[in-house]
Amino acid sequence: MPIFKIHHVTRYEYDRLVKESVNDIRIYPYLCPEQEVLHHELLITGNPELYLFQDYWGNKTGLFNLLPTHRELVIESKLVVRTTGGSQLQINFHSGFDALQLDTGNNLRLLELADPDFIKSKEAVDEIIQHIHQEGQSVAATVERCGEYIFKYFKYVKGITTNETTVDELLVHRSGVCQDFAHLMLQVLRTLKIPSRYVSGYICPNKNGMRGEGATHAWIEAWIPHYGWAGIDPTNNVWVTNTHVKLAVGRNFSDCSPIKGTFKGPALQKLSVYVSVGYEDGRSFEEVTDVGIPLDSHAAELVALDFAAAQQ
Template identity: 70%
Template sequence: MPIFNIHHITRYEYNRPVKESTNEIKIYPYQCPEQETLRHELIISGHPEVQVFTDYWGNRFGSFNVLPLHQELTIESKLVVRTTASSQLRINFHGSFEQLAQEVNGQLQLLELATAESIALQKEIEEIAAHIQERARSVAAAVEYCGEYIFKHFQYIKGITNIETTVDEVLQHRAGVCQDFAHLMLHILRTLGIPSRYVSGYICPNKNGMRGEGATHAWIEAWIPGFGWAGIDPTNNVWVTNNHVKLAVGRHFIDCTPVKGSFKGPARQILSVYVSVGYEDGHTFEEINNVNTPTDGSVTTEDGDSEGFANQQQ
C-alpha cells in the first residue's frame, strides 16, 4: 500500500490591498475505504479560524474569512496519505443494465447522477453511446469502452480549453485535458442511464508514467451494479486503483472546486499554484502554474474559477 506526500500551495497576490476575503476550500482528503489520511496540515495566511462542514455529496470543506487589509493570501496543504485500494481490479463485470435499474430505483442521488443535461450536440453523444452499448454486455464493460473511446478519439492538448469549456466545445475540438474528458464521459454515461460523478484529486507517481502525473487531476466514478462506485480515468484509459488520491466528488467540476471565494477591493490579482507529489521511494513530481486573473472595479472578485483552472486543467 503506497504512501504519498502531497504539498499543494495556492497563492494569490494583489497589486493593492484588499479586504474581507471569504473563501471555501475543498482540499481535504475524501473519506472512503480506499485511502487513509496519515497526516494533514493546513496553513493559511493570517491563521484564520476554519469552519469545516460536509456538503451534499459527502465532501469535507472549509470556510474562512480574512477580514483585515492584505496583499497576499496563501493556502498551503501538507498531506500524507496511504492508498489502501488493491492494485488488482475487483470490479463486477457481470452486472447488467436491468440490475442497475433495480439498484437505482428510488435512490434520489443516483437518479440525479444518471440524468444527462440537454446540450446542442446531444445527437452526437447518443451516437457514441449507441456505439458503446452495442459492444457492451454489462455496465462495467460499457464504462470501460467509454473511457477507451475518449482516449482513442480525443487528443490530450493543454491550453485550448478552460474551466468554462462545455461538452459541446470538447466535441468540436476533439481535444482537451482531464477536466474536459471527465465532463464528456459523464455526459455519455448519463445518456446511457449510468449514474456517474466527477472526481477531483491527485494522480500520483506510477512507474509507467501517466498524463497529469504529479499535479491535481480529474476523473470519474461510475455506479457498477453488484459493486458500487468504481473510478475510471479517461485521460489515461485506466481504472483507478491505488495511484489516485481523491479530494472531492460531485455532479460537475463546480461541486469540487479546490478553492473559491471573493474579496472586496479594486485590485488586480496574480494566482500561482504549486503541487508536488512525493513517492515513498524518494521520487518527487512537481508542477507550478501561474495564472493572471486581472479584475477591475471596487466590488467582489471571484477567486475560485482561477484556482480551478490552474489546478484542474492537467
C-alpha cells in the first residue's frame, strides 16, 4: 500500500487589483475504500473561511470568498495519501450487456451516466465502436478494448488542446491530452449505454514511463456488472490500480474542475500550476504549467472564468 506526498499549488497573478473573488474548489481526496488520507493541509491567500459541502456527485467541495482587493490568489494543497487497493484487479470479465441492463434498469444515476452527449461526429464514434465491440463480448472486455483503441490511434501531445476542446475537435486532429481522451472514451462507452464517469486526480507511477506523471491527471470509471465502478486510464492503456489518486468524479471535466471562480475587475491574469509527487523511496517528480489567460481590458467589470488548466 504505497504512500504519496502530493504538493499542488495554483497561482493567479493579476496585472491590476481585483476584488470580490468567489471560488469553489474540488482538490480534496475523494472518499472511497481505495485511498486513505493521512494528512491534508490547505492554504489560501487571505485565509478566508471555507464552507464545505458534498456536491451532486459526492465530491467534497469548498466554497470561499476573498473580498478585499488583491493582485494574487494562491491555493496550496499539501496531501499525504495511502492508496489501499492492490496492484492487481479482479475485474469481472464474464458479465455481458444483459447483466448491465439489469443493473441500470431502475438506477437513475447510472442511466444519467449512460446517456451520450450530442456531437456532430457520431459516425466517427460508431466507427470506433465497430472496432472495439463484438456481439456477446463482456462489458469489461469492451471497456478495455476502447481504452486500447484510443491509446493506439490518438497521439498524446501537450499544448494543442484546452479544457474547452470538444470531442468533435479531437476526432478531427486526433491528438490531445488525458482530459481529451477521457471525454472521447466517455462518449464511446455511453453510446454503448455503458454508465461511465469522468475522474480527476493524480497519477503517481514513480517514473515508470506513464504519461501524465506529476501533473493533474484524468481518466474514467466504467460500471462493470457484478463488480461496480472500475477505473481505466486511456492515456496509458491501463486499468487503474494503486498508482492513481482520485480527487473528484462527474459527468465531465466541468463537474471535476479543481478550481472555479469569479472576480470583479477587468485584468490580465497569469495562471501557473505546480504539482510535485513524492514517493516512499525518496524520489520525487514535479511539473510546472504556465497558462496565459488574457482578458479584454474593456470587458465588463464582472469577469467569470473557469480557473483550471487543462488536465494533462
